Amino acid sequence: MIFHETKLKGVFEIHLEPKADDRGSFARSFCRQEFEQHGLNPTIVQCSVSFNEKKGTLRGLHYQADPHPETKLLRCTQGAIYDVVVDLRPSSPTFKDWIGVILTAVHRHMIYVPKGCAHGFLTLEDRSEIFYQMSEIYYPELSRGARWDDPAFHIDWPAQPVIMSDRDRSYPDFH
Numbered sequence: 001m002i003f004h005e006t007k008l009k010g011v012f013e014i015h016l017e018p019k020a021d022d023r024g025s026f027a028r029s030f031c032r033q034e035f036e037q038h039g040l041n042p043t044i045v046q047c048s049v050s051f052n053e054k055k056g057t058l059r060g061l062h063y064q065a066d067p068h069p070e071t072k073l074l075r076c077t078q079g080a081i082y083d084v085v086v087d088l089r090p091s092s093p094t095f096k097d098w099i100g101v102i103l104t105a106v107h108r109h110m111i112y113v114p115k116g117c118a119h120g121f122l123t124l125e126d127r128s129e130i131f132y133q134m135s136e137i138y139y140p141e142l143s144r145g146a147r148w149d150d151p152a153f154h155i156d157w158p159a160q161p162v163i164m165s166d167r168d169r170s171y172p173d174f175h
Helices: 032-037
Strands: 002-004 012-015 018-020 022-026 046-052 057-063 072-080 082-089 098-104 110-113 117-123 127-133 144-145
Touching: 002 072, 012 032, 057 082, 082 110, 082 127, 098 110
Parallel strands: none
Antiparallel strands: 002 012, 012 110, 018 022, 046 127, 057 117, 057 144, 072 110, 072 127, 082 098, 082 117
């Protein structure tokens, strides 16, 4: 795996290093030792899949509050998404900054989202699927979010969302 830290401290884009032969290819997508060597949380206690039928589906921006904030490792296993991470760590020099990365099933790279950051995505193709690995159990009462178009972040989405939940549409302004 090749680890590229983004402008947001602790947020990494991770590229696989496939070994190819006449059968296809094989690549490691997780290694506890390599994650630890890069200072990343290697704990995985829960995995989830998000399947999105239509292009233009927006999910997020989500995070889990204390006392169980979660780290996420995710990749697009079908289709393509515009993936966004927003730094919500008040002590961070990049507080309220964001990054956007296109994740596709074809390229197979991943994004590592540390605790304290919100995450969301917009599907760029129909039938897009995202595989999540999380460091914490999901606690519905700790589930939080920030609005996708909040003026505090000025996120430059590649298109207007067509489908989203009422909850994601109605988060209050972030202060």
